[in-house]
Amino acid sequence: DIQMTQSPSSLSASVGDRVTITCQASQGIRNYLNWYQQQPGQPPKLLIYDASNVKRGVPSRFSGSGSGTDFTFIISSLQPEDFATYYCQQYDGLPLTFGGGTKVEI
Amino acid sequence: EVRLLESGGGLVQPGGSLRLSCAASGFTLNTYAMTWVRQPPGKGLEWVAAISGRGGSPDYADSVKGRFTISRDNSKSTLYLQMNNLRADDTAVYYCSKTGMYDYTYFDPWGPGTLVIVSS
Numbered sequence: 623d624i625q626m627t628q629s630p631s632s633l634s635a636s637v638g639d640r641v642t643i644t645c646q647a648s649q650g651i652r653n654y655l656n657w658y659q660q661q662p663g664q665p666p667k668l669l670i671y672d673a674s675n676v677k678r679g680v681p682s683r684f685s686g687s688g689s690g691t692d693f694t695f696i697i698s699s700l701q702p703e704d705f706a707t708y709y710c711q712q713y714d715g716l717p718l719t720f721g722g723g724t725k726v727e728i
Numbered sequence: 729e730v731r732l733l734e735s736g737g738g739l740v741q742p743g744g745s746l747r748l749s750c751a752a753s754g755f756t757l758n759t760y761a762m763t764w765v766r767q768p769p770g771k772g773l774e775w776v777a778a779i780s781g782r783g784g785s786p787d788y789a790d791s792v793k794g795r796f797t798i799s800r801d802n803s804k805s806t807l808y809l810q811m812n813n814l815r816a817d818d819t820a821v822y823y824c825s826k827t828g829m830y831d832y833t834y835f836d837p838w839g840p841g842t843l844v845i846v847s848s
Contacts (some may be wrong), residue, residue, distance in 0.1 A: 656835070658773075666823075666835070667838070671836075
């Protein structure tokens with residue numbers, strides 16, 4: 623199985639801060655990596671697909687990069703509505719696997 | 729607009745069975761792969777099962793293989809997850825999601841989820 627190690631597991635930040643989350647795969651997964659945002663009590667929402675493609679309608683402050691085993695997710699200027707939990711997910715091999723999540727708190 | 733709506737969750741005893749449904753609208757179900765993902769209370773996301781739009785064999789997480797069956801009724805635009813021999817660690821919110829046209833890629837959108845509680 624491809625293990626996805628996401629860090630940090632939680633972070634505290636303020637409105638306007640730049641936030642960086644990393645995801646490391648246990649083996650190379652090309653660019654087959656997606657990022658999701660989950661608000662409490664809500665289903666996850668896709669933000670970034672194929673490592674760096676921002677889904678249409680998602681604010682440009684969200685970005686992703688990386689290939690192979692190391693990936694980065696950035697919120698350039700944190701907004702109040704961005705306080706949530708973020709997950710990475712790989713689809714290069716079965717089973718499809720998620721990172722453990724990063725909770726972004728005030 | 730693509731919409732997904734799960735139903736069928738509830739309280740079931742260990743060893744029991746439950747069938748979840750996911751009603752799809754806004755797209756043709758049989759042209760996309762579909763998946764189930766679950767989330768135990770207060771924990772992270774776990775992929776459960778997926779079925780290709782091309783009608784190939786479904787795929788399962790090891791934790792549910794042999795107990796869960798994913799299927800689809802294209803005439804009803806509905807995805808199913810038959811869950812047998814349920815265990816306490818199957819307790820979770822179960823989400824259905826649409827994925828790639830031919831292969832499993834990103835999950836978008838997701839339904840609101842249905843809660844399954846396995847307890848005596």
